[in-house]
Amino acid sequence: MVMEIVCPAGTPASLRAAVKAGAHTVYCGYADETNARNFPGLNFDRAEMRDGIAFAHANGAKVLVAINTYPRAGAEAIWHRAVADAETAGTDAVILADPGLLDHAAKHHPGLRRHLSVQAAAANADIINFYAQAFGVKRVVLPRVLSVPEIATINAETEVETEVFVFGGLCVMAEGRCSLSSYATGLSPNMNGVCSPASHVEYHEDSGALNARLGGYTIHQVGQGEPAPYPTLCKGCFSTGDKTGHLFADPVSLNAEHLIPQLAKAGVTALKIEGRQRSRAYVAEVVRNFRAAVDALEAGQPMPEGMLARLSEGQATTAGAYKKTWR
Amino acid sequence: MPQSPMSLPLFPPTLARLLRIAPLAPISVSLTTYARRLAKQHPGLFRRLGEHAHARFVLDPTDLPISLCLEPNGGVPRVSATRGPVTGDARIAGSLAALLGLVNGAYDGDALFFSRDLVIEGDTAAALALRNAVDDAELDISGEVAAMSGPFAGAVRRIAAVVERRTGVCLSRREETMAW
Numbered sequence: 229m230v231m232e233i234v235c236p237a238g239t240p241a242s243l244r245a246a247v248k249a250g251a252h253t254v255y256c257g258y259a260d261e262t263n264a265r266n267f268p269g270l271n272f273d274r275a276e277m278r279d280g281i282a283f284a285h286a287n288g289a290k291v292l293v294a295i296n297t298y299p300r301a302g303a304e305a306i307w308h309r310a311v312a313d314a315e316t317a318g319t320d321a322v323i324l325a326d327p328g329l330l331d332h333a334a335k336h337h338p339g340l341r342r343h344l345s346v347q348a349a350a351a352n353a354d355i356i357n358f359y360a361q362a363f364g365v366k367r368v369v370l371p372r373v374l375s376v377p378e379i380a381t382i383n384a385e386t387e388v389e390t391e392v393f394v395f396g397g398l399c400v401m402a403e404g405r406c407s408l409s410s411y412a413t414g415l416s417p418n419m420n421g422v423c424s425p426a427s428h429v430e431y432h433e434d435s436g437a438l439n440a441r442l443g444g445y446t447i448h449q450v451g452q453g454e455p456a457p458y459p460t461l462c463k464g465c466f467s468t469g470d471k472t473g474h475l476f477a478d479p480v481s482l483n484a485e486h487l488i489p490q491l492a493k494a495g496v497t498a499l500k501i502e503g504r505q506r507s508r509a510y511v512a513e514v515v516r517n518f519r520a521a522v523d524a525l526e527a528g529q530p531m532p533e534g535m536l537a538r539l540s541e542g543q544a545t546t547a548g549a550y551k552k553t554w555r
Numbered sequence: 556m557p558q559s560p561m562s563l564p565l566f567p568p569t570l571a572r573l574l575r576i577a578p579l580a581p582i583s584v585s586l587t588t589y590a591r592r593l594a595k596q597h598p599g600l601f602r603r604l605g606e607h608a609h610a611r612f613v614l615d616p617t618d619l620p621i622s623l624c625l626e627p628n629g630g631v632p633r634v635s636a637t638r639g640p641v642t643g644d645a646r647i648a649g650s651l652a653a654l655l656g657l658v659n660g661a662y663d664g665d666a667l668f669f670s671r672d673l674v675i676e677g678d679t680a681a682a683l684a685l686r687n688a689v690d691d692a693e694l695d696i697s698g699e700v701a702a703m704s705g706p707f708a709g710a711v712r713r714i715a716a717v718v719e720r721r722t723g724v725c726l727s728r729r730e731e732t733m734a735w
Contacts, residue, residue: 239603241660248731259692268680269603269687426680450676455669486582507690509729511662516734 231488231522232498234292238270238505243280243373245508247289247332250519255292255323256504263294263308264347265504266421271482276315277396290320292553296345297325297421298404308332313338313514323369324348325404330363344368346393347418348402353385360388361493367391369500372482372547376490383495392491395514398482398500398548412443426483427457447481455479483544483545488521563652563672564723566618575620579636586623586634592703593694594630601630603688607681613643618653625685645677647685652724657686658694661725695728 235251237243237536246254251425257263259271272280281291293314299307307326311333312482314322322340335343346369350356359365370379374392383390401408406423408415413428430441436452436457440459447464450456455507457463457479466475484491499522501514594601601608604627614623622641626633642679653672656662664686666671675682698714701708715726 239687241691241693245731248733250734265685267687268605269684269691357720426683429679431675431679433676438671438674441601453671456603456671457669458665505687507657507663507686508693508731509660510666513663514732519734 230526231344231492232391233243233503233515233522234500235511236396236506237280238265238267238503239508239512240276240280242506242508242511242549243291244283245512246515247284247287248510249515251289252519253290253296253320253498253516254486255500256280256282257294257296257527258313260310261276261300261419261421262297262307262308264296264345264421265294267505268426270505274313274317277319281318284320290389291318292323292343292344293319294323294326294437295329296323296347298330298347298418300419303308304328304332308336311337311340321367327363328357330359330365332458333502334363338364341366343391344388346371346399346402349402349404351402353382355384356382356388360386363447367497369393372399372456373402376487376494376550379491379496380494389497391483391498391500392484393502394484394488394491394499395518396481396506397458398477398480398546400477400548401475409442409446412445412447412461412540416441420530424458424460428540429461433450452495476513478546482548484547485518485521487547488525488533563650566651568617574659578698579621582621583634586636587632589699589703590625590632590634592699593692593699594632596699597692597694598630599626600688600692601632603691604684607644607678607684610645610678611643611684612681612685613641613646613677615646615648615655616654617648617695618650627643641676642688645675645679645685648674648676648680652722655696656725658689659696659725659728660690660693661729665735689720693728697727 232252234253234255235246237246237254237256243256257265259269259273268464269497284291295307295310307329311322315337323343323345324333325345330342333340342363342365344350344359344365349371350359350368350376351371355376356368365388369391370394404418407416409423413425415422415425417423423444428443432439437449438456439449440447442459447461449461462476499518503510524531605733608629612625614625621636621638624635624637624643625643638708649672653667657664701711719726
């Protein structure tokens with residue numbers, strides 16, 4: 229069975245581009261705090277979601293709606309409405325993280341397929357099986373901190389489908405529990421849907437050097453002509469003692485295209501591409517490459533690779549935790 | 556796994572020198588007319604700007620001696636061409652080829668940012684909103700200009716195609732076809 233390519237779409241145009249480029253499945257979210265890519269100018273209103281799902285279904289693709297932030301106390305109705313509207317729009321599944329919201333969806337929308345977001349940071353078979361038994365979760369998006377053998381171990385101990393990230397921004401923290409962005413800005417991906425919100429980011433060029441500030445704090449400076457990273461604290465350049473460098477993580481992107489055969493052997497069902505904040509040009513190019521890769525795998529042909537680093541943060545890529553070669 | 560940056564064509568210096576003496580008023584009027592046509596045909600573009608629909612954007616083609624100031628005005632846009640320093644809420648700078656490629660959907664804004672082919676200063680949220688709104692609008696610059704050119708539409712398209720082929724600058728929307 230061909231591995232499923234799950235592609236990002238921040239806009240209706242990106243959704244159409246992903247479907248045309250060969251995405252089996254597209255994931256997207258509403259234009260509010262219910263999804264973890266709540267960026268300016270991005271996401272879908274209700275009519276756009278309905279039309280996008282209709283377009284995808286007409287072309288043989290599925291759509292997953294990410295409602296993967298944690299509801300604020302007293303504002304749960306916003307998240308409940310998002311789940312109900314996603315079901316009405318015809319989504320193939322919702323991607324949820326909060327146990328309370330999962331419980332609400334299981335009780336009030338029992339026919340709606342539920343996936344567990346990476347924001348839930350479910351990283352072992354026990355917790356995944358718990359989510360399956362308690363809330364009927366059918367698929368889990370695994371955190372980007374697991375090696376391939378660890379993923380194989382999980383798959384051997386659960387019936388829940390697994391989906392893993394293979395390309396795009398590399399979050400190295402226990403997702404859903406990272407508060408780095410909150411320290412600098414008061415806003416986080418977990419509650420507000422934004423890591424390093426653009427409203428708190430400032431760039432300034434000085435004699436060719438690019439300075440990036442987040443919430444008033446300088447988090448990195450790159451020299452003239454050097455690749456620029458995203459303005460996230462985990463990829464910032466810091467000084468401690470006599471050392472200066474990227475203490476948490478290097479500013480690179482994940483690219484696990486050459487690991488696809490191993491991930492297939494490990495029992496992975498779906499390959500996820502990060503990047504709802506990216507353009508339709510990115511979506512189309514990445515999707516085409518990964519669709520070609522899984523089709524080549526299915527046909528027993530050599531894997532095409534090495535075409536995507538230009539699109540990567542810092543213009544460099546890593547296999548991340550899958551190989552655990554970092555320091 | 557580092558990768559060499561993408562190579563983007565620069566505007567010919569000889570033609571850029573001509574722009575140093577070109578009158579700015581006709582350029583501003585033409586671009587404002589074009590922007591208002593876009594506003595009518597792509598109302599979603601301005602809706603996506605949300606709270607930034609009244610921001611003032613400085614679009615700075617770094618290989619040209621002029622910059623453009625775009626004021627969306629909530630859907631009644633105005634574009635003015637200027638020489639010398641200009642202030643705005645957000646500045647988006649890059650070669651003309653980079654900016655045109657972004658508008659036509661040929662390039663990814665983050666990739667251009669990573670490679671330092673695109674610079675954002677000022678209100679980052681406003682700049683992101685504009686970039687995302689433009690990307691969703693699926694604009695086709697040469698197609699739109701051709702549509703405004705009446706009986707010369709065919710000639711405009713042919714000239715644009717020749718310029719694209721010879722310079723590598725993306726002047727028209729990249730058509731997406733079903734790959735599978």
